[in-house]
Amino acid sequence: MNFAIGRLFTVRSGSFTTLLKCVLSSRTFDLPFTSDSPVESPSAAKFEIPLITERKLDKSPFCSGSRSARQAWLETLKPLPTSSPTASEGESFPLSPVGIVDLHPDVFAVFPRLDLVHKNLYWQAHYRMVDWRCITTRAELPYRSNRKPWPQKGTGRARHGNRRTHIWVGGGQCKGPRGPESYFSILPRDVRLAGLLSMLTIKHAQDDLHIVDDMALSDSLEQQAKDILHETLQPIVNDLDQMDPLSAANRTRVYRFTKAMNNAAIYLRQLVDARRWGPSVLFVTESNSPFDALTSSLSVGNSNLSNPEDTINWDDLPNLAIHLACSAYANHVEAEQSPETSMYSFEAVAPRATHPGRGLTLMPLHGLNVWSMVHHDTLVISLACLEQLESRLLTAQRCLVRDEALEPPNFHPTLSEALALSEQPESLENDTEGLDQSSRRHFSDRLESVYAKRVKLS
Structure with missing residues (x-):
């Protein structure tokens, strides 16, 4: 070599x-x-x-x-x-x-900004956190009366209004967190883009980026995955088998499906270990899971549900084997110990640490992020995914930020415009599209919820 x-x-x-x-x-x-x-x-x-x-x-x-x-x-x-x-x-x-x-050098040969990579990692680690702590104030105590404990004068004791204050044992709390409080935030678009470009450059420079022609495994595994999927879609004729998940027919289906998943996982694990790609590998495809296309094919209004062979377009379901291989470990973790394990001895009984599907992650292109690239040793991208990845990242580098380029400059309204708006409050609420941009300097677009604004900015 x-x-x-x-x-x-x-x-x-x-x-x-x-x-x-x-x-x-x-x-x-x-x-x-x-x-x-x-x-x-x-x-x-x-x-x-x-x-x-x-x-x-x-x-x-x-x-x-x-x-x-x-x-x-x-x-x-x-x-x-x-x-x-x-x-x-x-x-x-x-x-x-x-x-x-x-x-492309503008995608895989940029200057690596490790500070922006750290910002992306910190953001991805915290934006889903929610602080659920919430103190109980003295107004929220259900077991304390609001009456005065003793008279104001004549007892020699300190004066108190009630037993709900924080100076009493079991009283209310003050100056504490009042949750739930979300830590959700959105990084600037340029910071997120620079983080992705930096990680792609780092992976390529460290020889941890591998380009493959296709995500398809061997022909035998692909055909086995299609056969198992076709068998799973066949309707169950016996009513007792539909009601009993532990019947012989259902257990046989689960066994064959699990065996196909583990065969694909073993094949992929042997390939990863032989090429020394590391224990954790991130496979990036250009589309979603093929099972999404399967769900759309088997819609509720379709009249050919009784015959899946005529309904499903098998050309729209590529690379089934790698999807089964990467989902084998997730299925093993969620199932813990399935009922068929006690009756059949097969590869799925392996512990989590030695399971062949551990560390193999399959991700669509729109889900590629800095956190996943950092926490995986190797990044594997297909040729079709490479075309879309470069196209999207180059387009993101060309387009300008909307707040600076697309919106017209917003000036402060004059005194006459401010008086005209104050005299017509109903028109301001009902007809927001007819107002001039200069009279709405704080809300240049149509007023919408904060959630919709966050989704638009993301």
């Missing part, structure tokens, strides 16, 4: 043929196959990907001179063809790249 990299950097003439020969002469495709692992057999493996993946990068959003594009190896999650059928388990997934991808 080092020899290949050295030969790539010696090519200065820009000849594509020379570069192609350098990589082809030093790249090996010897992928051993073991019968114990859930890796697909070499005969069934199909791999057709160009060596050099050319991408037309967008223009830089800045006026400065354009910088050279960064490059990264293009890898795959599928098993490569092999020639030797016997090998050790650690050699089942070699580190041989299958191509080269250009990365």
Whole structure:
């Protein structure tokens, strides 16, 4: 691998043929196959990907001179063809790249602002916190009377009005928290954007960013996931099986579904360990879970619910195996110990610390954040997701902040305008669209709730 990299950097003439020969002469495709692992057999493996993946990068959003594009190896999650059928388990997934991808320098080669990364981490750790502490004031005591404990004079005691004050044992409290109090806040848009760009640059500089052609695993695992999903969608004919979740039919379905999830998790864990991607890996896809498309296909008003084969478009459900692999650990944690565990002995009984799905996280592109990238050792992005990620981040760098650019300047109203508004209070409340921008300098837009404003700013 080092020899290949050295030969790539010696090519200065820009000849594509020379570069192609350098990589082809030093790249090996010897992928051993073991019968114990859930890796697909070499005969069934199909791999057709160009060596050099050319991408037309967008223009830089800045006026400065354009910088050279960064490059990264293009890898795959599928098993490569092999020639030797016997090998050790650690050699089942070699580190041989299958191509080269250009990365935009304004996304993966910015100056890393660690201070802004820390601000993003602090914000994500605190914006969901709610302080539920609430003291009981003397007006809220249900068991204390408001009468005077003794007369004002003649007893020799200190004067008191009632026993609810804080100087009495069991009295009300004062100067304490009056919750619930939310710590919700929104960071400025530029700070959030700089945090994402800094973390992407850091991951690429530390060789913790990996680009894959697709999130699909082996063909056998993908077909097994589709078969299990099709079997799960089949209606239960027996009424007793519908009422009894511990029936033989339901337990068989759960067993086969759990086994498919664990097979995919074992495959992905072996791949991660063999390539030394770290115990925790964040996989980023370009779309939501395929089960969302499945839910939309099986809508309430659909008349073909009795025949899922005709209703579901299987082309809209790609990469089912990796979704099952990453959700295997979450399902194991939530289930604790399922009823079928006592009757069947399979891989799901493994403890949490050694579960194959532990540390494998699958996230859609719109959920990518600084916290997740920091708390995962490796970031894996598909080619389609890379296109959308660069497009969105470059668009975010080009667009201006609305409060500074899109809104017209708001001036203070004159004396005549202020008197006219004070004489017509009803028109101010009922017809907010007809007012001039200068007369509404504090609320240039239509008045709305604080929640809607926070959602708009986010």
